[in-house]
Amino acid sequence: MNRRVLTAALGAVVVLLAGCSAGRQPSPAASTFPAARPLGVQDPAVIPSSSAGPAQTCNPRASLRPPSTLPAAGQMPAGSTMQRIQQNGLLRVGVDQNTFLFGYRNPASGQIEGFDIDVAKEVAKAIFGSPDKVQLIAITSAQRIPYIQDNKVDIVARTMTITCDRLQQVNFSSVYYQAGQRVLTSRSSPAKSMDDLGGKKVCAVAGSTSIVNIATYKSKPIPVSVPDWTDCVVLLQQGQVDAISTDDAILAGMADQDPNLQLVGPKFTEEPYGMAISKNSPDFVRFVNGVLERMRGDGTLRDINARWLKGNAPPVPSAEYQD
């Protein structure tokens, strides 16, 4: 019996070998085909030589001083921007719908939610008495300034860094969140900061200041750019990049989507976030700053911070005014 099994096995081996030798040319190995990548990946990223941010020529944190007392909700002063908004019935807010934790559309509810949205709703509450009197208009980063200038939105709350360049075009509220560029990497990665990432691939969005900061960092990482932040996480999960580097606010949202990722290293840039408002409406800027001041005082801003960022929540920044 054993012998028969052995013979059968031998026979099978012979047939297999014969099949192999008589077979066609072997197909090329699968590894010769390129790996799947998000559309529009640049590896290494092409960094425009003139894209390094200009030196700050102003104090971007200094906004317009709020009035000593805010008008009561629903009773905006005649002729003010706030009265016009009140008459429109809704506060039109330009928001992000794609940045987890700050402004994103919850696929389950279909609603846009996040830190920025909650702050904007507080402004609506101060005008109308109800936080739901908002019309959230999803816009891209590039649309933020034109939408304000063309009066398509009353205010933009969309992870927007206050810079002197932008202050030439729009007004900003006081700083409501102090972000800074950090590094996100796998828990298993030996890299603990940007200094450990020399020669490694680090991902950021094309055209962002983050990608320029990666390209110019002293340890010389290799910048890899993608069209969208979430594409970076996909590349990191698939081992196609070693780390992601951008504002900690955005990185916190990424870390929240995958427990195997962690924020490491110190902030190496300062990114003060403010809400953008038209240059023609300084009264509205002062009003919003008053609302933010009240939120700092009664703990609302701290609560929003903790609600979305949990363990990664940084301290609430204090306001600065030019006067």
Next chain:
Amino acid sequence: MALLTAPASSVRPDARVRPGGRLAARARSTPGRLTGFMLLLVVLGLLSGIAAVVGIMQRSALVDEVRHGSGPLTIQAQELYRSLSDADATAASAFLSGGVEPTALRQRYQDDVAAASAALAAVTAGAGTDRTLVSQLSAQLPVYTGLVDTARTYNRLGIPLGAAYLREASGLMRTQLLPAAQGLYRSERGRLAGDVSGGAAFPWLAVPLLLVTLAGLVLAARYLTRRTQRLLNVGLLVAMGAALVMLMWTTVSWIAVQGDLDRARTSGSEQVDRLASARIAALTARADEALTLVARGSGGDFDKDFNQQLTTLVGDRGLLGDAAGQPGDPAVRSALSAAAAQAGVWRDAHKNLRAQDTGGDYPAAVKLAISSGPGSTADAFNHLDKDLANGIDAASADFDRQARAAADGFTLAAPGLVVLTLLVLAGVVAGLQQRIAEYR
């Protein structure tokens, strides 16, 4: 003529000295000449018979290949390409519906993947298929489905990362899988075109040989008439008749088959090609529309591509207009005009959808993209897709009809030509042998 009757020795005195001299002398005598004629005519008759029979068998085999080989394989390759595009469009639409995707869309996606695998297996079995493209498709299709399922899982969990996985899946589909499938389709289409033109080729060998044979037979008959003072040689007459019928049969069947294959090409396979390209453009546009919404505000490139695909479809010199300008089946024409109208409806519905999205009402835009009912882009697209599918079916049926007619043109041709060749040979031998015998 004097030479023919002159004694052999006076023409070439040295002929006697050479060993072959007697044979040469005999060859110049009348019976020798007749024997030579006979041999020549037998060889010519045999050659033209073989050329005609082999030629018709070759062309008949090519037409069979068109009907049962390269034709169906081209359809399989096209089905592979279509089902992959459809999977891309369906995965994106299903994603838009949020956590729990509609059963119908899930089913359609799974059917697409199954159809793509089946078509890939069928194409692989075909001879002369590009192995590299096949192994690329075999290697990357599972990677694609893996990415789509990762995207689904994240989407169910409500995590935005799902959208990025979907974009990556779509990127793999568009930059790797679809070009490979298109490459396979192109090479099958090339083989089909080669078979069609081979089947319709003019019988360049058989027709001239038959003409030479006929001329030889006429010359031989004239020579005999002069030599023997007899007007008719029945054998040669039969041979001439048979050769003439062979010539006509070969030519007429060529004209008929060529006409059928030409119609099969212009109103069949070329129309199928245009309609299939149109359908794939529509599918790509549908995927673009969904991916624009999935990208939530950063999908400008997808929207640009949408407009490009619709221009390919219904713009000036677009695929549908081009197809409508071709001769073809009435069923194809009505499918084409219905498709063009639906493309217009879709374009308007899409404009409305984009206006909702850019106006900030994302949920309304998504509703337009996935709900059914008037004004929804899903409806317009589904109708367009169905119209194009109907058009493809009608044009394919037309192609089959014409190819079958072409195959009918070869009915009995091979055995008929064999019989006629034998008649030619028998006529020549019988007719001339009789005269040669009279000289003995």
